[in-house]
Amino acid sequence: MARVYLSLGSNLEPRRYLSAAIAALRERFGAITVSPxxxxxSVGFDGADFVNLAVGLDTELSPEALNDWLHALEDRHGRRRDVPRYSDRTLDIDIVFYDALVLxxxxxxxxxxxxxxxxxxxxxxxxIAPAFRHPLGGLSMAELWAAFPAEHEPLTVEPLPD
Known part of the structure; x- marks a missing residue:
């Protein structure tokens, strides 16, 4: 089993789509950890604000198989792939870390x-993973966040339904 950290985001009905994605991830992978x-x-284009969160889960899937499963989940929730990469979206899910793999x-x-x-x-x-260490730089997520110039990219907590 691999420990995986995902980034989930949406700027089109984010409460609806992020909640649906969390439910689907729980159904497929069981116990997951969900961040605030x-x-x-938006970054890279002029669009509505995004709501983002992270999920930690354990999986037996390879990175490629997991990526395919996540793309299918995005597609089931209306993710369009016929528009520019940086554009509004219902659901965007990326594998940020897969154990200490570099790929x-x-x-x-x-x-x-x-x-x-x-x-x-x-x-x-x-x-959700302050002690997890970046496989390339070796710093923990807590150390990386402590060094981050947060004033350049302000975030506000966005409550999601349970």
Missing amino acids: AYRSK DGPWHLQIPRKELQHAFVLRPIAD
Whole structure:
């Protein structure tokens, strides 16, 4: 079993789609750890604010099989792939960490994700896995978050229904 940390985001009906994704992840993987959700400005395009959170789970799936399963989950919830990559979306789920694996694969399967440089990915993972160490730099998520210039990417807590 591998310990995996995912980043989930939405800027189109985020409460609906993030809640549905969490339910689907629980149904497939059992016990999961869910971070608080945070609202932030969209990055890479001019769009509605995003709500992001992180999920920790254990899986027997390979990174490629997990990525395929997550893409299918996005698709079931209306994720469009016929629009620019940086655009509004119902659901965006990325594998940020897969144990200590480092992978640069096809279909944007990049582990660890470079988006960890953004508050909306780093903060939620630091909330649920503060002691987890980045496989390349060796710093813990708590150390990375403590060094992050949070004032450059403000986040506000966004309550989600249980």
